[in-house]
Amino acid sequence: MSGLVLNASGIATMLVPTVLYGRQPGLGDPGGAAVGHEIIQSMVDGIEAHGALDRTDLVLTGYFASAAQVFAAAAAVDRVRKGAPAGEATQSNPPRPWIVIDPVMGDAPGGLYVGPDVANAIRDHLLPRADLVAPNAFELGHLTGRALTDLASMLRAARALERPVLVSSLPRHGLIGVMYVEGDEAWIVTHERCEQSPKGTGDVLTAAFVAARLGGADARSALETSVAATVSLVMRANERGCAELPLAADAGLLHEPLISLAAEAL
Template identity: 45%
Template sequence: MPLALILSSHVAGSQVGATAQAAALAPFGIDAMVVPTVLFGRHPGWGAPGGAATPIEIFEGMLEGIAANGLLGLTDLVVTGYFASPAQVEAAARAIDTVRAAPRQGAFATAPTVIVDPTMGDEGKGLYVPPATAEAIVAELIPRADLVACNAWELQWLTQADARDPMAATGAARGLGKATLVSSVRRGDEIGAVLADESQAWLALHAEADRAPNGTGDLLTALYAAALVEGQTPSHGLARAVGGVAETVAAAKLWNAPELPIVAMGARLKQTSPSVRIERLA
């Protein structure tokens, strides 16, 4: 079965970061190894999160334990997200290199896929990690990515180019020089995501909800990661991933849930949504 390594936040009481992504990968039969960068009780958007950053010696020690069991050579998917320090970023970069260099006898995929979500800021909040951490992500992780999964604000920060509408996001993504999945892209009263590389660009849109719990970007990254592991076409993978997010947000509203009901959605995450429109941009 496919195996993922997720290097991001563990938040006990909120469906965000690695917590959300491990839950989202499960219906696709993808097991997840989570090495947490922080141990929080709740998302900081609710207030003081409780907990603390994972000390670097513990973060590195967990990676060493995984490596000692031969699991890095069996890792099919690496997903990086929130980091608390440059030292964690550097350790993540070394782990990616080890995954890529390890013999893959018995692995599900012939080669691992590395997805870097540069979780560093958002519209209205600006940069919410220390500048040194953001700079380490740019220097160490973006070059190692097979896919960069970011929100529109982060793409603008990375490229210094407008990325708020679909065509602008496509241009900015191509300026980054990496296949890029851009969330929080708006057109009129709709919201969605752009998937772009040097050869093609796709847009998936749906009506914007009046309220969405935290973690939609993390969920989108995980759902598209599952599509890559399965070998889905870019257009179908994007439509299904965006649809999974839209349906989960709608379910949260219907059930009056303060967090994304990812586990309750279950197999519905694997289905396309009639609320999502997909179109080719380039």
């Protein structure tokens, strides 16, 4: 899903899959299997041989099926940082190369859906390399070891990571929100809970935020537009009775959402 969102914004992608599944695991037995870390490393080696790692502006990680895959991803991040020309971050531009870690490991109320070794590897080997971390509320609590009981505790936990953080699935006044925290700056966008929410909204949200920032939007604007776009896709999925987000049919919603949302300063 992330690749589709980035492509829709004119961003060319190089995909290194960690699993080959027939469907989203949240819908039931997915079929397929995890990709061996040796194969992942071989794919990265092929990309490097093509010279593409030296032209990489963004690394966006997602789901990992094993700790060995995490270690391979960490090594790839180091290779990108070594070869790609460095660019300073500004209000309208993230750093180049930009390392975005989506620590896919679990959700409430089910808890972890990866092994503890995978969760620990993400925390210990990818978080220290991140320019932006994009957890949901459960993952933020797990990564920081903190009990998140209200917005204030979530804000403190996000700042404890000591890097920009995009946190999704935050409860607020009966609504649900997404928060962006960077240093002393913090914004939250809230919206009504949708009747049903297809799987993959976190992937789409993170990729939409990243695409907006790479397109020149500041963090607040990127937060507003990415949340509005994700909610719009969920609304359209519910209208169509889709179990998944209709990214191919309704990619235009990424740029022209059905709704507009305003961020609140925290």
